[in-house]
Each structure stands twice: as C-alpha cells, then as structure tokens.
Amino acid sequence: MNPGSMAEPPPLETLGLCKQYPGVRALKDVSISFRAGEVHALIGKNGAGKSTLVKILTGAVQPASGTVAMAGVPVAFPSPRAALRRGIAAVHQELSLVPELTVAENVFLGHPPTKWAGLAVDAQKTTHMAADLLAEMGLHLSVTRKARELGVAEQQVVEIAKAMSRHPKALLLDEPTSALAREEVDGLFALIRRLAGQGVVILYITHRLQELQQIADRISVLRNGELAAQFTGDEASAERIAQAMFGEFMPVRVGPPETVTDEVILETRNLQTETGVRDASLTLRRGEILGIAGLLGSGRTELLRAIAGVDFVSGGDITVAGRVIKRVSLATMRKAGVVLVPEDRQAEGLVPALSVGDNICLASLRSNACGGVILRKRRAEAIARSVRELAIGTTDVDAPVSSLSGGNQQKVVIAGRLNARPQVVLFDEPTRGIDVQAKQQIFDILRHLSREGIGSALVSSELEELLEVCHRIAIMRGGRIEDEVIPAGTSPRALLERCMRIEKAAPLGKDTVNELA
Amino acid sequence: MNWRDIKAITAKSTLEIVLVLTCIILSVTAPHFLSIENLLNVLRSVSVQGLLAFGMTMVIIAGEIDLSVASSVALAGCLVAYLTQAGIPLALGIPMTVLTGASFGVFTGVVRVKWEVPSFISTLALYLSLKGLALLITGGFPIASFPDWYHILGGGYVLGVPFPALIFLAVFAAIAFVMKRTVFGQAVYAVGGNAEAARLSGINVAFVRIMVFAITGALAAVSGIMLSARIMSGTPTVAVGWELDAIAAVIVGGTSFAGGIGTVWGTLVGVVFIGVIINGMTLLDVSSSHQFVMRGMLIFAAVWLNRLQEKRK
Ligand SMILES: Nc1ncnc2c1ncn2[C@@H]1O[C@H](COP(=O)(O)OP(=O)(O)OP(=O)(O)O)[C@@H](O)[C@H]1O
C-alpha cells in the first residue's frame, strides 16, 4: 500500500464484489482500486469474470453483495443511466449499436445535442460534433452512414467514440481492440494515454497479452471470478501472467502440420462483388491453411463472404474440386462443401436463445434426420462427438449457448459448420475475443482439419497468429489479392509493412477503399 | 432535374406516387371524386379511425404492438356518455375519459416492463376486458345522454373543414415532430432497433415503452369521443376491428414490423391511401365484399412495393 492512497481515497474502487449466475460464481469478493491517470489492465481467461465486473461498474447488472465506491463514498448504480451520470462510460464486449440510426446518432445516443430549449434534437450539430470527435480521435469514417452498413471493426470504432462522447471520468474498455488491426490499435493507445494524462481512470480488458507492455501501468488478473494476482506494468512477464491466468498452462508454438498436397480444392478467378472485392484470384490446396492478411477495409471479410455465397458475386468464377460452380449462392456453395465461420458470431453464427446442442446441429439438420424427422439418438451422438473433439467447455448441452464464455461459443460455431462435412472452411477472425488457451485449441482444430485434407482459409487481424499457423499468407489491398508471403522467416513487422504498402495514408473503412478504386 | 434524380425520387416516394396516380385515375373514372366535398368527405371518414394509426406507428417502431385500441375507442365513447348521464359536465368528462384511456396504456406499458409480458398478449387480454367493461357500464345498450352541441366534435365543421379532420392533422403534425425531431422520438427508434444498446446508452427504456402505450391509449380515447359525438351516443359495440385497420395503415405506410424503422408521414399516406381506395370503390359501386378483397390485396401490394424499395437501396 502506498501512503498516498491512505490520505486520498481512489476515484473508483470495488469492495468485495460478488456475483452469482445460475451454476457459476462469476465474481468472488473482488476488491480493486483504480487510480486516476493510470491505465489499469484486467486480464483472465474466458469466463474469468472480466465483463461481469465491467457490467457491475456501469450499472448494467447488479452485484449480489459488495459495493462500488467513488472517491471513498459508496455509490449504487441501479441502471446504466445512473453510472453514466456519475461519469462512468464503457465500451462493452458485445457490440451494441442501433442498426437503423446513423453513426452520428449512435455516438450521441442517449444524450444528443438539442436546440429550442432541449425540445428538439439538433441533427446538424449531432453530425458535426460526431465528425469532430472522430477526427479528433484520428479516425476516418463517414458519420452519416447507418450502423447496419458497418463492419465489425468500424462498429467497434463507433462504440469507442460513443463512450468518448460522454467525456467520462472513468472509461472502461472491454476488449475494444478485438477486431482492430494494429494501425488502429496504435491510434487508440495514443488516445488512451492522452486521457490518462488528463486524469481519467482507464480500465482496459484484452486477450492480446503483447498489448500489455505497451499500455498497462498496472495489471489485475482474474481467475474463476477471484482476483488472482496484481502486478505493476514493469513487474509483469509473460510467464508470471500466464501462471496467474491459468495456474500451470503455458502456450507453446507448434506451427502448421506438413500435410499440404498438390491437389487444388478451391480456386477463384477474378472474383468481383459489389461489396468491394476486385479481381481476386486465389488457390487453396487440400490440407492447406491459407492465411489472408490485410488492413481494415481491404476486403478480407467480403472475399470470404463472396466465396461462401453469402454476398452476390458479380463477376469471375469459383471452382471447387475441379468443378466450376455455375450459380454461386449459399446453397450451391454449401453443397460443394464450402462453409463460412462468420466474423460476428453473436449476430451471424449463433441463435443465442437455443441450446448448445441445437446450435451445434443447426448447420447440419438434415444429417441427423430421416425424412424430416430428427433422430434423437443420432443427434445426441453427433453433439457428444463435437463436444469431445473440439473440447467445448460445457457441462450441459441443453443450456442456452449464450451462457458459454466467448471462446466456447466460438467453438460451437465451428462445430456446427464442421458437422456439415465441408471440403473447405473459411474462418473469419475465429480468435476474436478468446483467451490464449482457447486460441491454441482453435489452432489445433485448424491443424486437425489440415491433416484430414480439408482446406482452410483464415482471416485474422493478428499477424502473429497467421505467421504461427498458416502454410502461406495472401495479402489483400483494396479488394485485390496483391501479394503473398511464406511465414518462415517473416516477422510481424515485415508482414504489416507489406499489408500497408499502398494504403498507408488511408487506413480505415470501406469508404477509403472505394475512393482508391 | 436529370434522369437520375427522378429515379431516386420515385424510388424514395413510391407510395406517394402511387397515391397520386390512383387519385388521377379515380378523378377520371369515378363521378364526383375530385369535388372538394368528396375529398373533405374522405378526410372526415378517415380521421376518427386514423388517429389510432399514429399511436400504433409509435408502438410498432418501439418494437411493440397494441391490440386493445379498438376496445379503448368503444369504452371511451361509453364512458363519456356514462359520465354525462351521471351529471358530470363534458368539460370535465372529456379530460377524464382521455386520462382513463392513457392510464390503460400506462397499465399495458407497466405490465410489459415489470413482468416482461409481450405486449401482444397483454393487449389481447386488455382488448377483451375493455370490451366487457364497455358492455358493463352501458348495460349493453347505447347511452344517448349528450347535449346537442356535442355533435360538433364528431360531425361539425370549422372554417369548412370537418372538426375530426383538424384533430387528425394536428395529431399527425405533433407526433411527426416528436418522432422526427425530439430526444424522445430518437429514443423510441433506438428502443425498437436495439433495446439493449439503448439501455446501455442511458436511455430510460421502461419510460419509453410506457409512454408509447400511454399516448396510444389517449389517442384511442380521443377517437372514441369523436366517434360518440358523430353517432350521438355511447355505444359498446362500435369500432370492431379498428385495431387491425390501424396496423394495416401503418404497414402500408412502410413501417417495419420488426421495430426501429418507419415514419409518421408514411402512416399518414397509408391512412389516406386506404381511405381514397374505399371512397373510390364506393363511388364506383363496388360491393362491400369486393372492397374487403381489394383492401387485402392492397396490403400485399404495399408490402411488395416496400420490399422492392429496400432491395434497390
Ligand atoms: N447472463 C448470464 N447468465 C448466466 N451466466 C452468465 C451470464 N453472464 C455471464 N455468465 C457466466 O459468468 C462467468 C463470467 O463471465 P464473464 O462474461 O464475466 O467472463 P469474461 O472474463 O468476460 O470472459 P471472456 O473473456 O470470454 O469475455 C462465465 O462463467 C459466464 O458463463
């Protein structure tokens, strides 16, 4: 304890917080104090209780016992409204924008600038203020677009702007960078530093441990809902952190298996879409893990969606196992054995109200049925097999899938797709927001698929990850595949530079991609 | 204005254009359609019922539904007649009736917010209860207790315009302003579009839900009062099926049933469109059975147009 903290109570602290969910104790007696001007990182594996802590601090859920205090005075937050009024703003892990409102309206949602003595919303001012705010944050994004038109990374940027618009005294960031590429992350870090300098309390949650040395002044580690350890930024080493997070587990780098054949399983020639893919040509062999790198807005997601038949393909052709697909659609691509593990698992991958088992079977209903009637035994076997093979951490396959932690939800999405017996699996940011251990398990799945002779394409903003697990990495710029690298001997820095080559001046958004064309 | 502008405008205002075209066709084929008298007649006939559609627009944009409005209309007429019969002056009886209507809305909202009962179910229950209540206070028969001047509220003219039409247009202007320009209006869209996002942004979701039902309840009462003034009695069996007509007008006007999307202007066009079609068919001597079929087809056509518009965007 430093003597200063005795004289002056911290601006924000939690005292003995407990939170119980049916079957889990999400938080057990957690006391943490946050100091002004300090970036306080909170880490822990999936399900450790990080988001629960943020939700209590923002009034989104109520603790079972324990209190939150500001400047030594206990405060109660019965609703997010109450917490916002006390200057606590958050970027929550699950994206939550209103799809039909514009970026500007979303940024000022709940507190729009008004005119006529507060009677009417000042739409013009909303637009200007949002544009100014984004510019000040160093972001280029049209504020008049509707939220539903944005990609995940852009949505995340809007969420950050939304929290910033409150001029908070305490800013809680729950994995704000999980969908961002390094370029934007650097911008965000500069911003965080500036705010911390102004005395704002910052709580920062991340699964990217390499970010810690860059940004964290103090690190708290949660394990099974308990505060397992606390370090200052200098004391933290990779070993100590992993030790605190997992007990004994240490991630090891394995590299891709040697199972690539010469047989081409998927080929695209000059693929074009209205969503911004231009002349994209690639080949994928049986057993190959092909990485796809590129900056935000370079068309990676759009390319995968086009190949999976989700978006309309306006030109070029796709060949699977030597056969040209005539009319590319979800149905024809699915039939040819191509499946997509989508980027936004909450919105596109899962039906949250259905059970774990239901979600596992969702993409392959037919294979467990006979004449349209579901064979319960076969279905139960398929579910049990998936849970075993993918090591899905669940005790009850009848529990709603939304009760699983992020990493396990992601495995459920993957399990569902694999049950459709694919030839080609397209992974879009499969490791977004999941802990190191779960990430390694997903890599294991990729390697397993490779040995089975299935071709995988992997989009990820974490370049280290691509270098670790892929046989080959294609680089996209402005909707095209422009370059290719072999991971061996390539450093993340070098890969990033090749991703940026042309787009250096304009790092963000579909807008910039369109302008380039 | 070049070709692209024209195309953009037609894409944006298809329903308005179809409405104008319909009017042009009717003015040629139907005798007297274009007379001022007939047009005022259309306005008068849609206005009492049309009030419901504006409230319903807010409710549907907020992601809810209100099936109780038609019973509310009938009950309001009976209540104001009952109060008059009991010797309470209309200057007091009318506001009391409107407040009662609003309080039924508040009740629906509270049930929705506190117990998380879907509004489809709670308003279905309320629909039955209010209908029964109207029968109870009247004993099943019309109460004709109103003074003569009361008729103005339902059938009178102010500067040549039917009184209910004035109320209708005033309510349109007020709700259009609220939804388009005010903080509350934006909150309604946000709650219907993504309630959790709204809550985390500090919007009082419970208040928004209760308010949209309260406003709708009050408008139903106003509609009921005007209807009772037109027929000069409180009758428990009026307004049957009006809730579905209101929903139809909202949908024809382009509001999405999923919540978060829609405009009050669209609803106005929807209400007028349906009114014009009915009027036109009556002038052309189309039987009422055929009219129902046509109205059904109209909803299909409108929904199809909407889809088309969405695709083009
Ligand atoms: N609404 C809920 N209902 C039931 N259980 C829940 C609910 N929300 C969270 N949990 C459980 O509480 C525990 C803590 O969850 P929390 O979301 O705080 O973890 P986290 O540390 O943020 O994980 P992640 O890294 O995956 O985001 C988990 O076991 C989770 O399954």
Ligand SMILES: [Mg+2]
């Ligand atoms: Mg979390």
